[in-house]
Amino acid sequence: MSQSIGGAAITVGITSDTLRYYEKIGLLPRPARNAGGRRIYREKDLTRLRFIKRAQALGFSLQDIRQLLRLRENPIKCSKAVRALAQEKRDSLLLQMHEIENMQRELTLLLNLCPGVGDSCPILDRLARDESRPT
């Protein structure tokens, strides 16, 4: 069961432009073509695409995914490398989380300072202050 680019795009939930883009950057191999030169996506192409989408949802960049795909195609699947990539990504996500948490805490602090009415603004004052040691 093969699909046109538009069909495949709908199937996996992206646009045909994105599909062509992935092909252009070598994330997808050039798919088969029909007599008229149009792309035909087979099940294995869709599987690869779903792989990409899933990895992306886990925070992997297209660069990362390129590498994961390469590892996947290697007959001697290098479990260790994959694990390392996953761990690296988890670590960076953890860092990001901490950063966001800190921002959030700060912002909440500022919001609590602020009555939300009146003519002075504690938030701006706080941001403007040269020494801000909120902890």
Next chain:
Amino acid sequence: MSQSIGGAAITVGITSDTLRYYEKIGLLPRPARNAGGRRIYREKDLTRLRFIKRAQALGFSLQDIRQLLRLRENPIKCSKAVRALAQEKRDSLLLQMHEIENMQRELTLLLNLCPGVGDSCPILDRLARDESRPT
């Protein structure tokens, strides 16, 4: 106490290029110049810069910051608008956090599946699987 662009950059921890960039996009007013046409940064410029850095550290984009600065310069300080911006930002940070948390949970799950040795890779298998219902 005034500073050259390089001095100011070091003082606030950015590069002169970034300083000129902020000026170019109108985030900073054109600073005073000396006889030779070079930029002179006064204390109020540095204060503004520190404001920018602090707001940035809280997750505000330069666009957001532009608005915060505008509000700050408005004599009728619109506390409400600032509060709204801060709340909006906090909400979007919360969303981001949840997303990252989910990715993390997923990744941790995958990592736990993976022995880290051997010739098969549960992580890749999982990503490749067409039906992945990890919850």
Next chain:
DNA sequence: CTACGACTTGGAGTAGACTCCAAGTCAAGA
């Protein structure tokens, strides 16, 4: 057969926040 939409290509544009460059000028120490 015709019309229309889906497809083809190469290439340009987008957003955000810088970063780098070339060619020229200014400032300050030896």
Next chain:
DNA sequence: TCTTGACTTGGAGTCTACTCCAAGTCGTAG
């Protein structure tokens, strides 16, 4: 005075992940 380094300008390039465009071709319903 000479040299060196910091500075000036306008403008181009970077990164990621697309997104859009124009001009032309293919496929199919009517």
